[in-house]
Amino acid sequence: MEQLKDFEKHAQEAIDWVWNMLPNLIAAIIILIVGLWIIRLINKLVRKFFAKKDYDLALESFLQSFISISLKVVLVILVVTQLGVKTSSLVAIVGAAGLAIGLALQGSLANFAGGVLILLFKPFKVGDWISAQGQDGAVKEISIFQTKLNTFGNQVAIIPNGQLSNGNIVNYNAEPIRRDNYKVGIGYGSNIKEAKDILLQICAENETILNEPEPQVVVDALADSSVNLSLRWWAKNEDFWDAKFYIHEQTKLRFDKAGIEIPFPQRVMHSIKND
Numbered sequence: 001m002e003q004l005k006d007f008e009k010h011a012q013e014a015i016d017w018v019w020n021m022l023p024n025l026i027a028a029i030i031i032l033i034v035g036l037w038i039i040r041l042i043n044k045l046v047r048k049f050f051a052k053k054d055y056d057l058a059l060e061s062f063l064q065s066f067i068s069i070s071l072k073v074v075l076v077i078l079v080v081t082q083l084g085v086k087t088s089s090l091v092a093i094v095g096a097a098g099l100a101i102g103l104a105l106q107g108s109l110a111n112f113a114g115g116v117l118i119l120l121f122k123p124f125k126v127g128d129w130i131s132a133q134g135q136d137g138a139v140k141e142i143s144i145f146q147t148k149l150n151t152f153g154n155q156v157a158i159i160p161n162g163q164l165s166n167g168n169i170v171n172y173n174a175e176p177i178r179r180d181n182y183k184v185g186i187g188y189g190s191n192i193k194e195a196k197d198i199l200l201q202i203c204a205e206n207e208t209i210l211n212e213p214e215p216q217v218v219v220d221a222l223a224d225s226s227v228n229l230s231l232r233w234w235a236k237n238e239d240f241w242d243a244k245f246y247i248h249e250q251t252k253l254r255f256d257k258a259g260i261e262i263p264f265p266q267r268v269m270h271s272i273k274n275d
Contacts, residue, residue: 028082035075043068108145114161115144124171129237131170133159172237177210179234180244184251185226187261192219192227195260199231202250208239209247226263 046064119142124130128139130149135157137149147164149157172178186195196217203215213234220230235243255262 024083028079031082032075032079035078039068039071039075042071110162111145111160114163114165115142115146117165118142118147118161123169124174128171128173130172133163133167135159175237177234177236178240179213179232180240182231182233182244182247183220183228184231185223185228185263186255187263188227190227190260192229194258195229195255198254198258198260199229199247199251202247202254203231203233206243206246208235208243210234210236 043064046067050064118124124139126139126142129137130139135149135151137151137157139147140150140156141148144161146161147159149159151157184199186192199217200215203209204211209215210233215231215233217229217231219227221228231247233243233247252262
């Protein structure tokens, strides 16, 4: 009999609690529904705004996601507060959880911050050929936490954005044209002027090598076994490698034809006969 009375007492308390909470629960549901509708409307307006502007696609995607997530967090706080949870308690819980998550994901947060910096300051974009963190390759993808490069051998190099944003980056596509400093050695008995004329003639005959800035050949060094010439020439980024390979091949062919020696290390072996 006593147990029945306790059950009725707890049941009545539960019913009273539901009735007392019902207005707040209904209000919270209404806030949730209206809030989600407003967030969808804001996201739609943000997409229209970015559609009218010429922003980087990766940056647009990140900002849209960030705005959407931030608005949803604010909405959850409003809903929970409407249900009776004190704001001060909620802030304390969120702060403690944020601290714990931040310590656990310290590296990920650094990569996140690095990704934001890369997207905002744009030291490179998708398609650029860069050198960073000991890797050379074309930028394949820029995400929030990491950047993917396609290397010369068609491998994929993945670099964390935290390291990438804090390290040195060489962007070979930042400028429309690119210069090469091609060095070749000739023998001390070879004609320097003839060798220089041949190198300049090679450049003049190739349409992808620019006439302005004008190609130049200088004596770079008088080395131990060779006179080192330096050919400085310019080409557009898309033509650079073809022009470079052309110059290398033609240098060997034309120097051989002109009798100009290209010194190379040689090893002489002597045999001693014992009588």
